Amino acid sequence: MPVAPRDAGRSGRVTLVGAGPGDPGLLTVAGREAIETADVVVADRLAPWEALAWAPPHAEVVDVSKIPFGRSTSQDEINRILVERARAGHHVVRLKGGDSYVFGRGFEEVQACAAAGVPTTVIPGVTSSVAAPELAGVPVTHRGLVQGFTVVSGHVPPGHPDSTVDYAALARSGTTLVVLMGVRTLPAIAEALVEGGLDGATPCALVADASLPSQRSLRTTLAKAASESAAAGIGAPAVAVIGHVAALEP
Ligand code: SAH
Numbered sequence: 036m037p038v039a040p041r042d043a044g045r046s047g048r049v050t051l052v053g054a055g056p057g058d059p060g061l062l063t064v065a066g067r068e069a070i071e072t073a074d075v076v077v078a079d080r081l082a083p084w085e086a087l088a089w090a091p092p093h094a095e096v097v098d099v100s101k102i103p104f105g106r107s108t109s110q111d112e113i114n115r116i117l118v119e120r121a122r123a124g125h126h127v128v129r130l131k132g133g134d135s136y137v138f139g140r141g142f143e144e145v146q147a148c149a150a151a152g153v154p155t156t157v158i159p160g161v162t163s164s165v166a167a168p169e170l171a172g173v174p175v176t177h178r179g180l181v182q183g184f185t186v187v188s189g190h191v192p193p194g195h196p197d198s199t200v201d202y203a204a205l206a207r208s209g210t211t212l213v214v215l216m217g218v219r220t221l222p223a224i225a226e227a228l229v230e231g232g233l234d235g236a237t238p239c240a241l242v243a244d245a246s247l248p249s250q251r252s253l254r255t256t257l258a259k260a261a262s263e264s265a266a267a268g269i270g271a272p273a274v275a276v277i278g279h280v281a282a283l284e285p
Contacts, residue, residue: 047121053134053160058246059083065158074125081132114147121153134162167245167274171252183210189217193227206231211278222261238282243273
């Protein structure tokens with residue numbers, strides 16, 4: 036749909052909205068208000084599409100999950116779209132899954148806008164790193180049991196040249212471990228943690244499609260997580276929670 040012409044004098048801006056794990060009910064009130072005043076909504080794959088119905092009828096929707104090319108090329112293209120639409124005087128809402136700054140490249144977009152002189156606002160979102168465990172009945176901390184949680188990306192496996200995560204240190208951290216983007220690499224991650232000294236019998240929960248009608252979860256152990264998750268059909272997007280909290284019951 037074409038974008039309606041805006042006042043010549045009005046200056047454009049970009050609002051990054053963390054859209055939560057998928058259920059539109061988990062998008063913040065501030066996020067909804069931003070969408071309601073958007074001229075353009077730039078959304079990605081993990082953003083709740085129902086939330087687009089809150090945009091004004093004239094708003095243009097750009098589905099950036101459909102942009103082809105490699106990872107960095109498409110990010111450049113997204114940055115270009117944000118800057119170009121804002122420079123045309125529009126209020127551009129960038130709708131991202133979870134929280135924009137948790138493995139969401141949100142800050143890269145803020146930097147690109149800043150470099151182009153485009154003002155930005157960030158509205159925090161409910162991150163799947165906490166919400167997915169929670170929706171499967173697992174608290175990431177629990178008094179008397181664990182005093183912290185560590186969130187890591189499993190996008191690159193342990194030992195990969197691009198991996199900067201010290202899995203042996205994680206194994207000794209005494210915190211709940213939450214792994215995002217780790218479905219594919221779960222066997223290697225579990226192995227690295229056990230090698231680092233974490234007991235293979237440590238409880239582990241896996242949660243896929245958290246907050247969506249298709250949500251499914253599994254409680255297992257670190258040693259069995261990879262094989263059991265495959266058997267249970269746990270696929271991306273999914274979160275793994277490793278630690279004693281994963282065995283708690285209400
Ligand atoms: N910014 C997002 C994370 C983006 S990385 C956030 O804060 O939640 C994408 C990863 O997030 C997925 O691979 C998966 O590990 C996790 N994820 C996102 N939505 C999810 C959901 N509804 N259920 C389970 N995991 C989810």
